[in-house]
Amino acid sequence: MTKEPISVGVLFSQTGVTAVMERSMLNATLFSIDEVNQAGGINGRELVPIHFDPGGDPFLYNRLANRLLIESGIRVIFGCYMSSSRKAVLRAVERRNGLLCYPAQYEGFEYSRNAIYCGAAPNQNSTQLAEYLLNHVGQRFYMVGSDYIWPRESDRIMTEMVVTHGGQVADRGYLKLDAPRSAYKKLVADIKRSRPDVIFCNFVGEGIVHFYQEFAEAGLDPKTMPIASLTTSESDIRAMGTEAGAGHITSATYFQAQSSPQNEACMKRYAARFGDDMVTNMCWEAAYFQVKIVAEAMCKSDTDEVDILRPAILGAEFDAPQGRVRIDPDNAHTHVWPKIGRARTDGQFEILSASESAVRPDPYLANYDPNEWGGRLAIRSN
Amino acid sequence: MVSRSPHSPNERSAPILIKDLRNLRVLLLQPKSSEGEELWQHLNRIGCQVQTNWPPPAEIPANTDVVFVFVRPIVEGDIVLNWNADDPPAVLIAIVDYENPIIVEKVLRLRAQAVIGLPLRTFGILANLLLSVNNHRREQRLRLRVERMDAKLKAHRDIDKAKAILMAANNVSEQVAYETLREQAMNKRTTIEAIAMAVITARDLL
Numbered sequence: 014m015t016k017e018p019i020s021v022g023v024l025f026s027q028t029g030v031t032a033v034m035e036r037s038m039l040n041a042t043l044f045s046i047d048e049v050n051q052a053g054g055i056n057g058r059e060l061v062p063i064h065f066d067p068g069g070d071p072f073l074y075n076r077l078a079n080r081l082l083i084e085s086g087i088r089v090i091f092g093c094y095m096s097s098s099r100k101a102v103l104r105a106v107e108r109r110n111g112l113l114c115y116p117a118q119y120e121g122f123e124y125s126r127n128a129i130y131c132g133a134a135p136n137q138n139s140t141q142l143a144e145y146l147l148n149h150v151g152q153r154f155y156m157v158g159s160d161y162i163w164p165r166e167s168d169r170i171m172t173e174m175v176v177t178h179g180g181q182v183a184d185r186g187y188l189k190l191d192a193p194r195s196a197y198k199k200l201v202a203d204i205k206r207s208r209p210d211v212i213f214c215n216f217v218g219e220g221i222v223h224f225y226q227e228f229a230e231a232g233l234d235p236k237t238m239p240i241a242s243l244t245t246s247e248s249d250i251r252a253m254g255t256e257a258g259a260g261h262i263t264s265a266t267y268f269q270a271q272s273s274p275q276n277e278a279c280m281k282r283y284a285a286r287f288g289d290d291m292v293t294n295m296c297w298e299a300a301y302f303q304v305k306i307v308a309e310a311m312c313k314s315d316t317d318e319v320d321i322l323r324p325a326i327l328g329a330e331f332d333a334p335q336g337r338v339r340i341d342p343d344n345a346h347t348h349v350w351p352k353i354g355r356a357r358t359d360g361q362f363e364i365l366s367a368s369e370s371a372v373r374p375d376p377y378l379a380n381y382d383p384n385e386w387g388g389r390l391a392i393r394s395n
Numbered sequence: 396m397v398s399r400s401p402h403s404p405n406e407r408s409a410p411i412l413i414k415d416l417r418n419l420r421v422l423l424l425q426p427k428s429s430e431g432e433e434l435w436q437h438l439n440r441i442g443c444q445v446q447t448n449w450p451p452p453a454e455i456p457a458n459t460d461v462v463f464v465f466v467r468p469i470v471e472g473d474i475v476l477n478w479n480a481d482d483p484p485a486v487l488i489a490i491v492d493y494e495n496p497i498i499v500e501k502v503l504r505l506r507a508q509a510v511i512g513l514p515l516r517t518f519g520i521l522a523n524l525l526l527s528v529n530n531h532r533r534e535q536r537l538r539l540r541v542e543r544m545d546a547k548l549k550a551h552r553d554i555d556k557a558k559a560i561l562m563a564a565n566n567v568s569e570q571v572a573y574e575t576l577r578e579q580a581m582n583k584r585t586t587i588e589a590i591a592m593a594v595i596t597a598r599d600l601l
Contacts (some may be wrong), residue, residue, distance in 0.1 A: 107516075124440055124517050344440050377441040377521070379413040 014127040019317050021046070021307075022111075024092030024102065025300075029069020030190050031218035035094050037248045037293070038116060038300040039064065042091050044283060045304035055311045063087060066232035069218075071101040078105035078113075079184035081377045088112060088317045089307060094296065095217065096120065103128060112319045116299035116305055118243055118265075120166035121376040127319065129326055130346040131303040131338075132296065133266050135170050138243050141351040142264035143174035143212075143381070145366060146241055150262075151210020152180035157213030157224065158198060160187040167215045167243060174381045179336045183209045188220065197223040201231045204238075214242045221245050222253040225261065235260030239355075246294030247360060257358035263296035263362065266349040267335035270361040276334035292360075299347075306340060336371060346374030411528045416521070417442040419528070422485070424451045424464040424476070430515045431465065434490070437517045438463075451476045461486040461528060465513075467493060470501055480506040486531040489586065538540075550588040557591035560598050 025039040026032055046060050054060055063085050067073035074093065080104060081087045090106065091114045093099040099115055106113045106127040113125075118132040146154075154175050158164030164187070167326065172182050184207055186200045201224070204212060216224050240261040249271050250258035252303060268290065269280070279301070284291055310325035311317055328342040336350035348371040354362030411419075421443045425431030431447075438445045438580060446456075451469075455462060466489050471474055478487065490505035491498055502510060508527035511520060553575065561572035579590045 122521070124437065126517070343436065375417070379416065 016057055018061045019055050019311065020063050020085055020087045021317070022062045022078070022085070022087045022090035022092065023062045023064040024067055024074060024077055024081075024090055024098075025064075025094070026069040026098075027066045028059065029218075030220070031069050031094050033222075033248050033252045034218065034244075034246070034294070034296055035069075035352055037297045038094065040287065041116075041293070041297040041300035042196050042304055044286060045301045046385075047286075047306075048282070049304065049308040055308060056315055058075040060308060060311075062091075064304075067098065069095075069098075071095075071097045074098040075105055078102040078111070079109070082106070082109040082111050088116065088319050089322070091116070091300065091307075093117065094190050097161060098127050098208050099128075103323070110319050112323060114303045116303050118321055120163050120170075121378065123376060124344055126323070128345065129303070129307075129323070129340060130374070130376070131299040131306075131340075133243075133349055133351070134346055134374045134378075135167070136375045136378045136381075137266065137349050137372050138264045139167060139170050140174070140381060141353060141366075141368070142243065142262075143171055143178070145264070145353045146211050146263070147175065147178045147180060150239060150241070152178075153183050153210040153211035154180060155183050155207055155365075156185045156215075157204075157212060157214045159190050159217050159220050160189065164215030164217070168213065170381060171213050177381070183207050186367055188216075189337060190218070190220065192220070192223075194223055194227070197227045198231075200224070201227040201233070204228075205231055205233060209238065211238065212240045214240045214245065216242075217244055221249045225249075225253045225257045229257040235330045243357075246296070247292045247362070248297070250356055250360045255356075255358055258356040258360060259358045262365075263354050263356070264351065266299040266351060267293075267295045267333075268352060268354045268362040268364055269293045270354075271335070271352070273334065273336065273365060275332050275336075276326075279334045298334050302331050302335075302338060305333075306331050306338075329347050338371065341374055344374060344376055346376050397597060403498045407584075411525060411532065413521070413525065417444075419443045419460045419524070421445045421456060422455065422459045422462045423447040424462060425449055425490070426465065426468050428465075429437070430513055433515050433517075434463065434511075434520070437515075437520055439523050440517075450474050453477060455484045457484075461488060461524060463490055464505075464507075465486045465490045465493060466492065466498055466501055466505075476505070478505055480504065483531070486527045488527055550591075553588055553591040557594040560594055 023033040023042050027036055046062050063081060065077040067077050078090060081090060089112045090102060093102055093115050094117050096119050102113050109127060111127060115128060116131045118138055121134045143358055153288055156168045158168060161233050175182060188196050215225060242263050245263050284325060306329050310322055310329055314321045314325040316322060326340055327345060328340060330337055330339045339348040341348060349360045350368055350371055352367040353365045355365055357363050421438055423435055423445055425447060426449050435445060435447055460562055463486050464476065475534050487505055487507045488509045488511060489502045490511050491502065492513040508530055509523040511523060557576060558572040561570060561575055576587050580587045
């Protein structure tokens with residue numbers, strides 16, 4: 014057997030507005046690759062990550078993906094957080110027959126022979142959040158977010174569910190990714206005037222920090238008016254300060270504080286490497302397990318040739334920290350475990366409810382019928 | 396079936412949206428090939444109700460919304476696709492692997508509403524599907540309107556002609572001629588157009 018290493022590409026931004034989250038995804042990827050190598054690599058071959066920093070710029074994502082595929086001759090890329098960067102890398106992998114492994118929740122309506130999707134589709138996080146908020150928090154929503162496709166689509170889906178359920182959208186506020194702090198202050202002032210029951214927040218990156226901090230500074234109380242999000246994670250709360258985050262709600266497939274043997278063992282190993290004050294989150298976890306799934310498929314097929322490797326990934330299962338996950342053979346998205354958490358004062362999440370089974374991904378779902386929630390989702394309140 | 400009553404006048408112009416995709420009935424006419432299989436998988440993935448058939452059936456099943464057809468095998472195999480392009484029973488989307496004159500002409504003759512090229516790329520199929528379904532429905536509505544206007548126009552001509560006949564025969568004004576036609580129609584419980592036709596026919600017999 015040849016002992017030549019297998020190189021894989023890693024594209025997460027260490028700079029730019031989403032650097033906090035993407036650095037965490039980068040660490041998860043490198044940590045997971047290390048574990049693969051310690052366990053013997055790919056049938057004795059070392060897995061070697063080649064990482065570039067695209068700085069949050071879609072143009073650079075595309076250029077660096079092409080550089081990895083052409084100059085470095087790699088076939089598999091772990092990377093991307095925002096949809097704009099995923100689209101930019103997809104163009105490259107579809108042209109060069111590479112494989113993008115994408116570890117973030119996104120808006121759905123995509124399938125590519127050159128991608129696998131390891132984050133939640135809207136039927137795996139938005140539906141559960143809507144159900145929780147409408148039943149336990151209130152009916153009057155204020156929608157806010159960063160101004161690009163994912164927040165807009167996420168808002169559209171949530172609005173549909175809220176309106177179908179008899180709730181209402183009080184107002185909306187969208188800000189550019191690089192909006193100044195003063196814009197967040199102004200938005201929070203308007204929310205204070207509007208007094209909704211809940212704010213559905215689709216800010217990403219630094220926007221999350223600005224918004225939650227301004228919210229706390231305005232004296233708004235999460236007990237009576239919580240912010241609900243699909244993106245705000247342990248890492249963002251660390252960045253904003255635990256006081257600004259406490260009491261707010263997030264829907265995710267994984268929380269660092271969840272108790273399972275897989276998660277606890279994984280946290281112990283990660284802490285041994287990065288120190289006890291390390292922090293993880295839903296995208297960290299997806300970035301971690303997708304490497305394991307791909308590595309196992311590489312061992313099985315003994316190659317990183319995409320036309321042989323990808324069929325070995327489809328249908329694969331793995332005992333991830335969130336629960337046992339499975340790559341759906343029909344749509345290449347992942348069966349995941351939705352959960353609703355509320356941030357505690359220590360920056361970790363108290364899990365308010367969790368699905369009793371993995372939920373099948375349905376990335377092309379366009380009808381969110383509340384009558385189907387009970388049967389399909391089996392969310393249980395603890 | 397989405398286009399449940401394509402000729403019903405009250406369906407109006409509400410577009411078929413992504414929401415309605417899962418009600419669309421799709422017939423995939425394809426020989427066994429890997430690309431046909433991939434298209435079948437993707438149509439299922441987006442949630443359409445898909446049937447597949449080869450060779451094409453003698454008649455397109457009623458309540459089919461969209462037919463995807465692989466064009467080259469039809470041309471090469473001299474296979475008959477029973478398709479009335481003047482009054483199509485469903486939306487037709489052509490799947491092609493050549494853009495040469497023979498294939499393109501066939502696509503035009505069939506009056507396909509969209510074309511999907513091979514090798515298959517899953518991106519764009521959903522948008523093509525919805526665009527063509529909506530274009531097809533708009534075309535049906537417009538055709539229905541043209542038919543109704545044609546009929547109305549003919550009726551007007553007939554009434555004018557009948558009025559002229561009565562004016563000459565009875566030496567009356569246009570107003571009186573029209574009132575005569577209208578009274579006859581009311582007495583016989585029929586339309587003015589029908590009476591006008593009767594007057595014209597009667598004159599032709601004389």
